[in-house]
Amino acid sequence: MNRRRLIASGAAGAAGAATLATPNLASAQPRIRWRCPGSFPKSLDTLYGTQEFIAKRVSEMTDGAFQIQIFGPGEVVPALQVMDAVGAGNVEAGYTSAYYYLGKDPSLALATCLPFGLSSRQHWSWLTHGGGRELYAEVYRDQGVVGIPAGNTGSQMGGWFRKEIRTVDDLKGLKFRIAGFGGNVLGKLGVIAQQLGGPDIYPALERGVIDGAEWVGPYDDEKLGFQRVAPFYYYPGWWEYSPSIDLMVNARAWEALPAQYKAVLESACAEAWHWMAARYDVVNPPAMRRLLASGTQLRGFPREVMQACYRATQEFYAEVGAGNARFKRLHEKWDAYRIEQTQWLRVAEDSLGNFLAVATAQR
Template sequence: MDRRSFFRNAALGGAGSLTLAAPAIAQSGPSVQWRCTSSFPKGLDTVYGGAEDIARYVREASAGDFDIQVFAAGEIVPGLQAANAAQNGTVEMCHTAAYYFVGQSPTWALGTVIPFGMNARGMNAWLYYGGGLDALNAFFREQGLHYLPAGNTGTQMGGWFRDEIGGLSDMEGLQMRVAGLGGRIMEALGVVPQQIAGGDVYAALERGAIDATEWVGPYDDARLGFQRVAPYYYYPGWWEGNATLSVFCNSESYEALPEEYRSLLDTAARAANTDMLAEYDYKNPAALRELVDSGAQLRRFPDEVMNAGYDAALDLYSDFRQNVDGWADIYDSMMRFQSEHFLWQQVAEQTFASFMYEKQSNNALPAQIDGAGSVGGTGE
């Protein structure tokens, strides 16, 4: 049979191998319904949207047979109880940030970010190719959970302050909403850290219960309106060189899934992890300009503050290596890769970026020259 005859017969049903494949493709999988509780309010569409994206990817790929219903913070449990709800089986899955739960163990923070840790690209490389995902799941399995990276904000801003920070003395006694191990480091600098869920932060800042807050970056911060009550916007968020969000599945529920559904969920989370970072990279530049135009005062943290934070972080990690179960193996793996990653970034990425930043500072980028409206251009 020649090639044209083969395809003609296949189209008419004459090729047995192709005809037999159709019923297998059309078969439905088992019907599975899960609930996912988020740590975030719906108003934060990008970070909350990560869970919605995962649910949509899974639903569409399974023709609705694997259905995940997403609930915002507070609809089933408060945002800071999301992981607990997955652990005890109240829900099959949650979407959260692992470092919210450092009260259970500091090791949880390694699933999101640690102060002076890796950027988003480094974190993803370590998770997917450097053994990070396996190392973290060895720890989270003991917590009754299966961990999947499921979003990243990129490097965050340092947050909003009512008053300027001129040096370490200005940190003393500040009441600040700060998550994860960043709170432990801030405490060493004299700050009084507060753990407050995203939906409650603005009210706390407005009524004076806190003096400062960090959240994510320009897009989310603008939506929450922090600039209206705390005008000084500090950078960088040295305690969050990235912020990896996560899906935590109840271990028993995850293992009970058909293998193809586990694979589908893993793939959907990986897609959401990549997409969220791209979305923030798209939204943050315009949002930063809008914040500055509306009166936000950009400030860089003084070197004195950052160096003190760095030293305090190393002291804390040294203590954790000796005294916190599960910390050493994961942390050591992360730090070995961080050293290699930063060396590579310094050779290629930083050199290229520094050259282009200089062009931007000199108004020499094409959009600036042509008036196409870049962040550094006139926009006219």
């Protein structure tokens, strides 16, 4: 027997066995294709870009076996009907904000944000360790969806106005585009709130259908061109301290997912939540400088206006709670958490942040 040929034959056999023993990850996993419309314009590379980021990460973590096809507003469903389509099972998932659907249940507002609420850091801790997601799950269950936190813009601006806001009286009769409970609160002060999808805001502002509008912050607002039709840019956006955006998944589609794909979605969405917040922190400051250089007039809401808005907010929460037991129960838990966090961070972080702001300005 030829000893060399025997050794070569044995080596080839061993290599073949090794090849067979190594699993092909893509073929070993079930191949799933989902459709995912969103509420945010494709022109906004951070909001829509986060939707793209989620699809990319899910594909990467499953070697392409789990694919999510994403769509912009109007391509499959209108911007403000995404949750309806997901709950009905017309699509498997959607990328949207729960507070667009308050007419179904006021408790949905808590899943996005509440006026005079939590910072992005506080919001994440509330969601992941403070019991927030467990509370929201029961609200989403009624809508036929599972909500996964998948984005956060961080603190937003107070919006664009055609005229200055010097007193509370300046709010009366003002037609203002705003989402969520902020519109209800401002309505108590005489504002006529309008809820419009992102693509519809600029035309309405340009034609004078509305007198002002809020969206996110300098980077996105500059892209949408609001500075061309309204000169005064106000802060802070007290109604949206840190709005959370969700990947909403049809409840039946979620239950049908293998456990490892559920874990992949959770991981991709957690990455996306922080990816969005971090990106806005990077792109907003230079965008603000560009806006100011081009003639935008930056204004802070007067203290009188802020105090009136805060009082109106607390009155509104009490009114909603009186008519909705679920909202009252969830809001009480959320508010207790907010108060404790505010007191803690006032000592731990705000004191240093305020000092640094003054010290830096004096350099």
